[in-house]
Amino acid sequence: MKLVACIVLAASLVAAGQNKPVAAVATPQVITVRADRPGAAIAPTMFGLFFEDINFGADGGLYPERLKNRSFEFPDPLMGWKAMPGERIRGELQVMDRGEAEKSPNRHYLRLKAATTGYGVWNEGFRGIGLEKGAAYQFSFRARQIGADRARGRVVLLDVSGGVLAAAELPELTDRWKLYNLTLKPAATEARARFVLLLDGPGIIELDELSLFPQETWKGRKNGLRPDLVQLLADLKPGFLRFPGGCIVEGRHLETRYRWKQTVGEPAGRRLIVNRWNTEFRHRPTPDYYQSFGLGFYEYFQLSEDLGAEPLPILNCGMACQFNSAELVPLDALDPYVQDALDLIGFANGATNTRWGRLRASMGHPKPFNLKMIGIGNEQWGEQYIERYEVFARELSRRHPEVKLVSGVGPFQSGREFDYLWRRLRELKSDIVDEHYYLSPKWFRDNAGRYDNYPRSGPKVFAGEYAAQSVAIASPENRNNWECALSEAAFITGLERNAEVVTMSSYAPLLAHVDAWQWTPNLIWFDNLRAFGTPNYYVQKLFSTNRGDRVLPVLSEGEPLRGRNGIYASASRIDDSGEIILKLVNTADEPREAEIRLSGGAEPAGTARRSLLSDPDPAALNSLEEPRRIAPASDVIEATGRNFRYSLPARSFTVLRIPVRG
Numbered sequence: 231m232k233l234v235a236c237i238v239l240a241a242s243l244v245a246a247g248q249n250k251p252v253a254a255v256a257t258p259q260v261i262t263v264r265a266d267r268p269g270a271a272i273a274p275t276m277f278g279l280f281f282e283d284i285n286f287g288a289d290g291g292l293y294p295e296r297l298k299n300r301s302f303e304f305p306d307p308l309m310g311w312k313a314m315p316g317e318r319i320r321g322e323l324q325v326m327d328r329g330e331a332e333k334s335p336n337r338h339y340l341r342l343k344a345a346t347t348g349y350g351v352w353n354e355g356f357r358g359i360g361l362e363k364g365a366a367y368q369f370s371f372r373a374r375q376i377g378a379d380r381a382r383g384r385v386v387l388l389d390v391s392g393g394v395l396a397a398a399e400l401p402e403l404t405d406r407w408k409l410y411n412l413t414l415k416p417a418a419t420e421a422r423a424r425f426v427l428l429l430d431g432p433g434i435i436e437l438d439e440l441s442l443f444p445q446e447t448w449k450g451r452k453n454g455l456r457p458d459l460v461q462l463l464a465d466l467k468p469g470f471l472r473f474p475g476g477c478i479v480e481g482r483h484l485e486t487r488y489r490w491k492q493t494v495g496e497p498a499g500r501r502l503i504v505n506r507w508n509t510e511f512r513h514r515p516t517p518d519y520y521q522s523f524g525l526g527f528y529e530y531f532q533l534s535e536d537l538g539a540e541p542l543p544i545l546n547c548g549m550a551c552q553f554n555s556a557e558l559v560p561l562d563a564l565d566p567y568v569q570d571a572l573d574l575i576g577f578a579n580g581a582t583n584t585r586w587g588r589l590r591a592s593m594g595h596p597k598p599f600n601l602k603m604i605g606i607g608n609e610q611w612g613e614q615y616i617e618r619y620e621v622f623a624r625e626l627s628r629r630h631p632e633v634k635l636v637s638g639v640g641p642f643q644s645g646r647e648f649d650y651l652w653r654r655l656r657e658l659k660s661d662i663v664d665e666h667y668y669l670s671p672k673w674f675r676d677n678a679g680r681y682d683n684y685p686r687s688g689p690k691v692f693a694g695e696y697a698a699q700s701v702a703i704a705s706p707e708n709r710n711n712w713e714c715a716l717s718e719a720a721f722i723t724g725l726e727r728n729a730e731v732v733t734m735s736s737y738a739p740l741l742a743h744v745d746a747w748q749w750t751p752n753l754i755w756f757d758n759l760r761a762f763g764t765p766n767y768y769v770q771k772l773f774s775t776n777r778g779d780r781v782l783p784v785l786s787e788g789e790p791l792r793g794r795n796g797i798y799a800s801a802s803r804i805d806d807s808g809e810i811i812l813k814l815v816n817t818a819d820e821p822r823e824a825e826i827r828l829s830g831g832a833e834p835a836g837t838a839r840r841s842l843l844s845d846p847d848p849a850a851l852n853s854l855e856e857p858r859r860i861a862p863a864s865d866v867i868e869a870t871g872r873n874f875r876y877s878l879p880a881r882s883f884t885v886l887r888i889p890v891r892g
């Protein structure tokens with residue numbers, strides 16, 4: 231049948247009797263959903279999460295400890311802490327060192343010597359301390375008294391102007407180290423509070439492992455996560471959680487690579503290291519960025535389980551970041567790295583009578599975490615990656631054939647390295663290949679057909695890190711604007727259409743503190759109390775919560791709909807009910823009229839549920855003040871007969887859930 235292209239009749243008709251223009255009449259573009267041609271199954275892992283401790287995503291973010299440098303283990307042991315002297319208030323802070331011989335991750339502690347009343351120390355938190363009125367905060371600390379003078383003291387939470395929000399007396403200390411707990415309830419909400427500990431007379435005390443932790447955490451867990459941020463993640467119903475990165479896996483040097491074994495066990499025993507984003511960007515220096523690992527591998531597995539997401543840990547493969555030092559572990563010295571991978575499988579899945587399974591059980595999770603995938607390296611390239619990947623693959627597939635391996639093809643979306651790595655990984659029969667692209671919104675629109683011609687056999691694709699960059703990769707001017715989000719939506723229709731090849735995808739990075747970020751754009755932004763999803767977040771949400779079981783072809787003029795007249799589309803079917811889920815992206819700056827045809831005998835039951843994201847302004851943003859400027863609106867539209875009309879608003883992303891008869 232000859233189909234007529236969409237023509238807007240720019241007629242400004244005047245309605246009879248009313249002196250106002252009637253909307254322009256357009257010939258609808260025919261969009262055919264082949265309900266009779268269900269294709270590939272869409273993997274439950276199709277839409278997931280990429281988490282990295284960047285932008286204060288862990289400490290200062292998901293991990294809600296309020297005190298920075300709580301054990302004085304930063305290389306500058308007093309970073310984040312300051313003395314509270316004043317007129318006629320005197321004293322001294324001394325950093326005490328237990329000594330290297332002990333090899334303790336907790337070498338330092340603080341000696342507070344007050345010569346007068348009122349001397350103390352304050353902590354600035356993570357760009358301030360977020361406190362909610364009436365909420366309970368547990369202040370815990372280890373301390374002892376030095377000398378005969380018994381020191382009395384107080385902890386106080388102050389607002390930005392020095393007003394007292396909460397205060398409590400310090401308990402009586404003894405000359406032995408002991409753990410103490412106090413509860414503080416602020417009288418008002420404050421996003422940038424300060425924590426103060428001071429003595430009410432001359433005396434000497436020693437302090438270590440101070441912690442101010444909200445009682446309200448995700449699922450009420452001790453050492454638990456920030457609930458509003460986890461809720462935003464849970465609302466995405468992610469199919470997997472990739473952790474802990476990203477480049478953080480690699481480290482600028484091997485010395486500062488991510489080592490999962492140092493992130494499990496008692497939080498106080500986890501050895502702090504510098505965060506690789508501390509020094510990465512001159513435009514956003516964050517000298518106070520360290521990893522306390524309060525959020526470590528156990529917590530990542532637990533979070534994956536809570537979210538109903540498959541855990542996907544990424545491990546260092548014996549290579550430091552190739553944009554930085556590019557240090558390599560010699561091939562004959564890789565054993566400890568491979569052993570880390572084997573032990574991680576033991577930690578996640580091993581029986582409780584094994585070394586690592588026992589540790590997992592002792593941390594509170596006797597049942598296995600059911601780990602099914604591991605990533606070998608992050609964004610590596612060159613022969614040196616392939617050689618190392620081969621060592622891991624040989625050993626892991628021999629010992630754990632049940633665990634799939636994710637390999638990478640470097641940081642770029644195409645090019646000589648990319649082609650070389652794909653060729654070699656195909657030869658090596660890698661299970662899943664992780665591609666990254668941080669490119670312009672136009673690239674995303676132009677590449678909605680990227681996977682249409684990828685080979686259908688061989689490794690599956692994991693679109694592991696992607697985000698449209700409004701200016702350029704790593705530019706501090708990048709914004710999470712609507713044009714970027716809409717272009718990603720156009721691109722994602724191509725991921726869904728190619729579910730036969732693409733089995734996983736994730737936007738990156740995930741989280742950013744508005745006052746402490748290094749990288750932009752990001753999916754979710756937050757301050758010390760509030761958080762909001764970007765337009766990109768809502769695009770992800772509409773895809774992940776409307777996944778469907780099986781791909782249905784969507785055609786216009788006999789071709790997959792990937793940009794004709796600015797329209798992109800994908801469709802899927804729910805197997806049990808036959809319900810059709812149609813996603814329509816209109817990138818044009820004007821509405822598009824469409825006639826939706828359901829072929830193969832499927833007939834809409836009469837109405838369809840619609841979720842709509844739209845904004846006429848491509849530069850539009852969400853913000854802490856206007857968190858839902860661009861957020862899905864839901865309603866019900868009429869959808870009767872096998873052909874029905876739908877008008878795609880300008881610059882919009884529509885999801886139609888169409889129940890069908892028969």
Ligand code: AHR
Pocket residue numbers: 282284475476477478608609641695738739749
């Ligand atoms: O997402 C930010 C960074 O971009 C990741 O750490 C890295 O893998 C990529 O280069």
